[in-house]
Amino acid sequence: GITQLEHLFAMQPTIERENLLGSAFKRLSMVEWSANHKDKAKEALKSTVEHYKAAEQMARATNTTDLHYPAKNIISAEICLAFINKRLPAIDDERMQAVSEAMHKAATENPDFWSVVGQTELVMLAALVKGKLAGAEEGLIDSLQELKSRIPALKMWDSVSNEAQFTLVPYKAMTKDPAEQAAAQRLMDELKGMAGPVTK
Numbered sequence: 001g002i003t004q005l006e007h008l009f010a011m012q013p014t015i016e017r018e019n020l021l022g023s024a025f026k027r028l029s030m031v032e033w034s035a036n037h038k039d040k041a042k043e044a045l046k047s048t049v050e051h052y053k054a055a056e057q058m059a060r061a062t063n064t065t066d067l068h069y070p071a072k073n074i075i076s077a078e079i080c081l082a083f084i085n086k087r088l089p090a091i092d093d094e095r096m097q098a099v100s101e102a103m104h105k106a107a108t109e110n111p112d113f114w115s116v117v118g119q120t121e122l123v124m125l126a127a128l129v130k131g132k133l134a135g136a137e138e139g140l141i142d143s144l145q146e147l148k149s150r151i152p153a154l155k156m157w158d159s160v161s162n163e164a165q166f167t168l169v170p171y172k173a174m175t176k177d178p179a180e181q182a183a184a185q186r187l188m189d190e191l192k193g194m195a196g197p198v199t200k
Contacts, residue, residue, distance in 0.1 A: 002028070015062070018055035019070055022048050026077065030166060038084060045084070048077045065110045068102040072118055072125070075099060076167055079128055083170035091129050096122065113156055120144055121163065124187070128171055134183040141190050154196045161191035 002024045009017040029044035055070035075091055082089035100122055106115040120143045127136035148157065165188055172184040 013058075015055050015058045015064065015066060015070075018051050018058065019073075022051035022055060022070065022073055022077075025051060026073070026166060027162075029077075029080070030162075030169075033084065033170065042081060042084060045077050045081045049074055049081075052077065065102075065106040065115075068099055068106050068115065068118060071099045071102060072122060075125055076121075076163070079125060080167050080170055083167070083174040086174050088131050089129055096126050096129070113151055113153075117144075117147055117156075117160055120147070121160070124164070125167065128167055131175065131177075131180065133171070133187070134177075134179040137183040137187060140187060144190065144194065148194050157191065158195040161188070161195040164188060164191050 002021065005017065005021050005024055009021060025044045025047040029041045029048060032038075032041035032044055052070040052074045056067065056074065059067040059070060075096070078091065079089045100119070103115055103118050103122060106112075107119065120140060123136060123143075124133070124140050127133045127140075144160075168184045168188050172181050175181055175184075
């Protein structure tokens with residue numbers, strides 16, 4: 001699948017195709033992590049960051065409101081990589097704020113599900129950066145439940161659930177704090193419930 005996407009991208013580079021490649025390598029990293037292939041997971045994460053950074057550069061050049069999507073995914077990939085390396089990530093508040101502002105701009109000018117749920121996802125990432133998920137858990141679940149009441153689409157929530165697992169699974173494995181481990185598991189359980197049964 002990645003090879004086909006690369007061929008498609010070679011024919012005509014676009015922001016969406018860079019994002020798709022970033023997402024494909026992100027999923028590959030999750031597969032490798034679950035198989036306990038940590039080195040391969042790290043390599044896939046490096047490719048994830050490369051493609052999302054390329055998408056971010058293209059988004060900045062065209063001044064599109066889609067900038068927040070690759071920017072947030074770069075941060076989540078870097079956070080995941082740090083957790084795999086058994087440490088907290090080094091991401092400054094200014095960078096998080098810049099992504100937050102881009103997301104708010106998108107939600108105002110061209111609102112969709114992703115620009116809205118992404119704001120809650122970013123709050124979760126900010127808590128993970130500081131290793132303080134337990135203190136943010138209740139507010140995160142309230143925000144997610146409120147959005148779920150307005151937009152119940154299972155396919156969308158399945159994507160949100162998978163995205164959360166991307167950072168929460170390695171965080172739970174990295175942290176030694178039982179309260180943080182419990183908060184990570186409760187968030188994953190909550191989102192799996194929102195996603196509902198996945199049908200083929």
